[in-house]
Amino acid sequence: MELRIEHLNKTYGNGVKAINDCNLTIPRGMFGLLGPNGAGKSSLMRTIATLQEADSGSITLGDIDVLKDKDAVRRILGYLPQEFGVYPKVSAENMLDHVASLKGINQRAERKELVAALLHRVNLYDKRKSNLGTFSGGMKQRFGIAQALLGNPQLIIVDEPTAGLDPTERNRFHNLLSEIGENTIVILSTHIVEDVTNLCNDMAIICLGQVIAKGHPAELVREVNGSIWSKSIHKAELPAHLEAHRVISTQLKGGKTEIHVFSESQPDASFHAVNADLEDVYFTRIGERMELELV
Structure with a gap:
């Protein structure tokens, strides 16, 4: 059934x-x-x-x-x-x-x-x-x-x-x-x-x-794997990064803000690649849909 x-x-x-x-x-x-x-x-x-x-x-x-x-x-x-x-x-x-x-x-x-x-x-x-x-x-x-x-x-x-x-x-x-x-x-x-x-x-x-x-969750993760990049920044730097990159999520860690960015290639040398997880899939897909709504 x-x-x-x-x-x-x-x-x-x-x-x-x-x-x-x-x-x-x-x-x-x-x-x-x-x-x-x-x-x-x-x-x-x-x-x-x-x-x-x-x-x-x-x-x-x-x-x-x-x-x-x-x-x-x-x-x-x-x-x-x-x-x-x-x-x-x-x-x-x-x-x-x-x-x-x-x-x-x-x-x-x-x-x-x-x-x-x-x-x-x-x-x-x-x-x-x-x-x-x-x-x-x-x-x-x-x-x-x-x-x-x-x-x-x-x-x-x-x-x-x-x-x-x-x-x-x-x-x-x-x-x-x-x-x-x-x-x-x-x-x-x-x-x-x-x-x-x-x-x-x-x-x-x-x-x-x-x-x-x-x-399948693992299949959806594979679709974005290799396209998720991370960087720790000061909170005051966030608006500039939101303007320059496709930031999909932010999280406060140890007094600094860790951002995850979706990009087919490394945004710049200050970013490092991270293994994607389902949360990255979620924020990427939700962000794409909301962007379409604003067009």
């Missing part, structure tokens, strides 16, 4: 074109959707999850027409939105049992067994009697994955799942997503480049509602 998106468009009432002729084919496994805030990631995820209508285009999940047969999609969909609310005074066990009943799992004994298995899987079984309001951010995200896994979904969408998590919870969440992605289509929508680097074998970069790059 694969998810196929063709010529998808969505413009909101205020004139913002959130999805602009989007085309993607997403196979089974972990798929990273990378883009800055406001790029259209959440709009695309909400459309796939049948939470909003598209203006035009098509989405198919295997033989299912996602835009027309929403009930069929919802039966095999797990969704963890960016803003995942919980009832603070309800225990994890009771809340998951309630969601399971809403998903059509009517036998009480079956629900009890399933809820226990899922809480074990996300390492929350020992906290099953605790109210959700006492959970940390990472625990709430793991509970969110547990509810998304109810009903054995074939497509799971997680929108900005690691934002705000501490390193320990983030690693735990990464491991859980990797395990789920072995047999399921999992779309990881994020602006955190490292999450996609660590988790995904296939990915796309979206900007201003358009897919501007797609492929």
